[in-house]
Amino acid sequence: MTVFSEAAAPGAVMRGVAEGAQDVAAAGDSVVRLQNVSRRFGQTQALKAVSLRVRKGEILGIIGRSGAGKSTLIRCLNGLEQPDEGVIEIEGQRITGLSEKQLQKVRSRVGMVFQHFNLLSAKTVAQNVALPLKIAGMPKAQRAQRVAELLELVGLADKAHHYPAALSGGQKQRVGIARALAASPALLLCDEATSALDPETTRSILALLKSLNQRLGITILLITHEMEVIKSVAHRVAVIDAGEIIEQGPVWQVFAHPQAALTRTLLRGLLPQLPDYLAARLSQQKQGEAIYSVHFAGQEAQGELLTRFACALPGAFRLIQGGIDHIQHYAVVRFFIAIPASNSADEQRVLAWLHQQQAQVEKVGYVASDD
Numbered sequence: 238m239t240v241f242s243e244a245a246a247p248g249a250v251m252r253g254v255a256e257g258a259q260d261v262a263a264a265g266d267s268v269v270r271l272q273n274v275s276r277r278f279g280q281t282q283a284l285k286a287v288s289l290r291v292r293k294g295e296i297l298g299i300i301g302r303s304g305a306g307k308s309t310l311i312r313c314l315n316g317l318e319q320p321d322e323g324v325i326e327i328e329g330q331r332i333t334g335l336s337e338k339q340l341q342k343v344r345s346r347v348g349m350v351f352q353h354f355n356l357l358s359a360k361t362v363a364q365n366v367a368l369p370l371k372i373a374g375m376p377k378a379q380r381a382q383r384v385a386e387l388l389e390l391v392g393l394a395d396k397a398h399h400y401p402a403a404l405s406g407g408q409k410q411r412v413g414i415a416r417a418l419a420a421s422p423a424l425l426l427c428d429e430a431t432s433a434l435d436p437e438t439t440r441s442i443l444a445l446l447k448s449l450n451q452r453l454g455i456t457i458l459l460i461t462h463e464m465e466v467i468k469s470v471a472h473r474v475a476v477i478d479a480g481e482i483i484e485q486g487p488v489w490q491v492f493a494h495p496q497a498a499l500t501r502t503l504l505r506g507l508l509p510q511l512p513d514y515l516a517a518r519l520s521q522q523k524q525g526e527a528i529y530s531v532h533f534a535g536q537e538a539q540g541e542l543l544t545r546f547a548c549a550l551p552g553a554f555r556l557i558q559g560g561i562d563h564i565q566h567y568a569v570v571r572f573f574i575a576i577p578a579s580n581s582a583d584e585q586r587v588l589a590w591l592h593q594q595q596a597q598v599e600k601v602g603y604v605a606s607d608d
């Protein structure tokens with residue numbers, strides 16, 4: 238979050254994203270489709286009427302807290318678990334009710350990337366990557382060529398003959414990604430793929446996933462408990478809580494206008510908040526200053542708008558906290574202002590100006606004056 242820095246050429250940035258988003262939407266057909274999928278374990282409803290689509294070429298992030306149902310969802314997707322109700326399709330093929338043999342074929346269309354890499358320690362990097370190809374019966378010479386290509390793709394061409402123990406966490410995950418891509422799957426299913434990595438390595442792995450998505454057009458379903466991960470790579474996000482999808486949409490829209498309380502909680506570290514000392518003094522009783530939160534997003538959120546706001550109403554409000562963020566190249570602006578509660582004329586002028594700009598404005602309460 239850039240605190241009150243003006244967006245450089247925001248129009249250009251936003252055009253870029255709008256095109257990207259349309260590309261994804263235009264791709265249309267779904268690689269994964271879940272319709273009313275439910276799974277219960279005894280009294281626990283692990284999944285409750287989950288309906289989701291992962292469109293060809295997109296990165297969908299699924300975020301939820303521990304116990305929300307993410308692992309159950311993954312197990313249902315790769316056929317390790319059967320839902321009690323509902324339908325799951327991968328590339329248009331219904332996988333619910335398939336035999337183990339039929340499932341194996343579908344599984345080969347889904348590359349899995351695991352949190353703890355799951356590499357075979359007694360095999361070299363090249364042998365680990367070659368394994369799915371060997372199982373699929375690919376001849377040795379062809380396999381060697383494909384492995385070389387894959388290692389080049391993930392930036393590990395020079396590590397082919399190393400063993401996993403000699404690699405860093407980030408390098409191990411690159412091997413995991415190369416292995417997952419080996420059989421040219423339709424979908425890359427990443428299960429907390431960066432949760433065991435430090436922030437810098439996380440960034441490099443997310444950059445790799447993003448570039449694979451752009452270069453190969455591979456569809457990615459990314460399961461995480463970190464909103465930062467969603468923000469960096471996903472096109473769309475679905476929030477899961479107690480087995481239910483409680484909110485979903487394009488990432489920038491969910492960041493700009495989160496609807497569910499849990500989404501707001503998950504976003505807390507990434508969006509400007511009222512400073513603690515003011516939040517602790519907030520009251521609903523009219524006094525001192527009225528505090529408002531203000532959101533702009535998309536076309537309306539250009540950086541110059543903040544300057545115009547300050548120039549249009551000098552002295553009418555006090556800026557407390559906030560900034561401009563850029564998500565999928567959309568500007569998302571969020572800030573807090575204070576207006577003297579006794580000056581209703583100023584309050585009305587500020588609100589009228591903000592509404593004219595199509596800002597979302599919410600009164601969060603009052604704080605008593607310091608004196």
Ligand SMILES: Nc1ncnc2c1ncn2[C@@H]1O[C@H](COP(=O)(O)OP(=O)(O)OP(=O)(O)O)[C@@H](O)[C@H]1O
Pocket residue numbers: 278279281282283301302303304305306307308309310462
């Ligand atoms: N085999 C099982 N038997 C009984 N309960 C289960 C089983 N698998 C999952 N559950 C329960 O279903 C709910 C969802 O679990 P799940 O593992 O899918 O959540 P999760 O979002 O992956 O959590 P975490 O991030 O901690 O791995 C939890 O309450 C869990 O205890």
